[in-house]
Amino acid sequence: MATTLPRQIATTLRTSPNALIACHVSPDGDCIGASLALALALNRLGVPAVVGSADGVPEMFTDLPGAAEIMTVPPVEAFTTAVAMECSTIDRAGAFAEALQRARTLINIDHHLSNAGYGHLVYWDTSASAVGEQITEIIRALGTPVDAAIAQCLLAALVTDTGAFRYPNVTPHTLRLAAELVEAGGSIHRVVERVYETRSPGSLKLLGMALASVRLSADGRVAWTVVTPEMMAAAGALPEDTTGIVGMLRAMRGVKVALMFEVTPDGIRASIRSRDGARSNVIAETFGGGGHQGAAGFTLPGTLDDVVMKALAVVDKELHEADGARPRTTGNEVTRKRGNRKTR
Ligand code: AMP
Ligand code: MN
Numbered sequence: 001m002a003t004t005l006p007r008q009i010a011t012t013l014r015t016s017p018n019a020l021i022a023c024h025v026s027p028d029g030d031c032i033g034a035s036l037a038l039a040l041a042l043n044r045l046g047v048p049a050v051v052g053s054a055d056g057v058p059e060m061f062t063d064l065p066g067a068a069e070i071m072t073v074p075p076v077e078a079f080t081t082a083v084a085m086e087c088s089t090i091d092r093a094g095a096f097a098e099a100l101q102r103a104r105t106l107i108n109i110d111h112h113l114s115n116a117g118y119g120h121l122v123y124w125d126t127s128a129s130a131v132g133e134q135i136t137e138i139i140r141a142l143g144t145p146v147d148a149a150i151a152q153c154l155l156a157a158l159v160t161d162t163g164a165f166r167y168p169n170v171t172p173h174t175l176r177l178a179a180e181l182v183e184a185g186g187s188i189h190r191v192v193e194r195v196y197e198t199r200s201p202g203s204l205k206l207l208g209m210a211l212a213s214v215r216l217s218a219d220g221r222v223a224w225t226v227v228t229p230e231m232m233a234a235a236g237a238l239p240e241d242t243t244g245i246v247g248m249l250r251a252m253r254g255v256k257v258a259l260m261f262e263v264t265p266d267g268i269r270a271s272i273r274s275r276d277g278a279r280s281n282v283i284a285e286t287f288g289g290g291g292h293q294g295a296a297g298f299t300l301p302g303t304l305d306d307v308v309m310k311a312l313a314v315v316d317k318e319l320h321e322a323d324g325a326r327p328r329t330t331g332n333e334v335t336r337k338r339g340n341r342k343t344r
Contacts, residue, residue: 005123006134009107010141012121013042013049016081020074020103022096023053024087026239026269029061029160029195034135035085036066037153041144050075054094058240060194064156065149074099083107086131088290089116109134113281114290129169132157136177148185155186156195163247164192167294203241206231210245210260216252222315223249224259226304239264246271256322257283257315261308268307269299277322278315286314 013019021039023031035051042049052071061067074096082103087093088110093100100106108119111128128134132154139146146154158178162170165178182188210225217223227242235241242262249258250273257278260271270287272280273295280296287310289298300307 005121006137006141009109009121009123009138010143012081012105012107013038013047013083013138014045014142016047016105018079018081019047019049020079020082020096020099021049021051021085022082022087022093022100023051023055023085024092025055025094027053027055027058028243029058029191030130030132030157031085032057032061032067032070033064033153033156033158033160034130034132035083036064036070037132037150037157038083038135038138040066040150040153041139041142044144045142052093052096052099054096055239058243059200059238060198060240061156063190063194064153066153078102078104081105081107083109084119086110086112088112088114090118109138112290113292114285127171129167129171129174130157130161132161133174133177146181146184151181151184151186152190155181155188156191159188159191160195164188164196169292169294199244200238200241202235202237203243205235206237206241207245207248209235210242211248214249214252216255217312217316220254221256221319222259222312223252223255223257224261224308224312225249226308227260227262228304229263242271246273249273250275256319259311259315261304261311263304264299267299267301268304270297270307270311272296272298277325278318279322283311283314283318287311 019042021035023035039049039051050071052074056072057067057070082100084093084100090097090100106119107121109123111125111131113126115124123134125134136154209231210227214223214225246258246260256276257274262269272283274280279293281291281293284291284296284298287298287300291297
């Protein structure tokens with residue numbers, strides 16, 4: 001699969017008179033970076049390809065090559081070929097969903113744990129650390145050399161979806177690819193600088209407020225917080241400034257599942273992060289959302305209190321299932337632990 005599908009997709013795109021590449025709503029660095037890399041590669045081959053993002057481009061990715069040309073409103077004309085970039089369902093493309101549907105050939109590329117399987121060509125690979133890894137396969141099949149601009153976009157994808165190469169989704173392949181992209185002229189430091197070291201005052205104020213009002217379950221395994229429009233206004237924060245809050249909650253000792261509930265015009269948006277066997281995607285899927293084992297989300301209509309209560313009940317169930325699935329510790333592990341402690 002991993003060899004023929006990228007080739008099939010490359011052939012379709014290379015022979016297409018035009019192409020639309022659509023990001024999911026609340027786009028992240030993986031989605032934006034992978035989309036821009038594919039568009040650049042196609043443009044180099046003379047295929048007019050445009051990137052669409054219903055929610056625009058977060059400030060931290062505006063320096064990526066081609067970011068300024070990203071459309072936020074779909075054009076009226078139909079596209080021959082369209083690519084849905086890591087949209088588990090087609091409506092995740094927001095305002096671009098209809099444009100995707102109208103294309104003669106729809107290509108669905110995703111690495112999330114759940115995907116509805118829509119489209120004519122479905123390239124779904126849950127082992128990819130980032131959809132950027134899959135796009136690299138397609139670019140290789142296109143035969144376009146990976147120049148510094150394409151490398152920078154692909155690095156933005158890899159760095160952000162691996163938390164700067166810290167998450168368990170990192171494989172030897174991810175690291176080899178990253179090395180190749182650096183060799184091609186890309187800079188990991190530049191992505192890290194923009195994403196983690198150039199935070200707006202508003203985002204840090206909001207982080208402070210969200211951390212100050214964190215709630216913990218009685219056993220300390222679940223941490224959650226809320227972000228309201230009033231908090232956003234008081235902090236002077238933008239919608240994208242919630243990035244990183246839920247990850248900080250998961251960093252707390254003993255926390256297995258962390259949640260951030262955000263009041264948005266579409267309903268309550270929940271961001272979930274988990275570890276040690278608790279599955280964020282299973283929690284999110286209960287409410288019609290999706291994602292990965294360690295990071296997932298959903299949006300639900302209702303009041304904040306109502307959604308928080310429902311979500312916490314499902315988290316509790318998932319934690320009990322994760323407890324049941326955990327292998328029993330062996331005597332050896334206990335001995336090792338004791339040994340480690342002695343050396344400290
Ligand atoms: P976020 O918490 O927004 O950073 O999202 C974490 C992960 O879950 C990302 O891979 C998202 O693409 C995915 N995700 C978030 N919300 C949804 C949703 N409503 N449906 C499917 N996937 C989602
Ligand atoms: Mn991704």
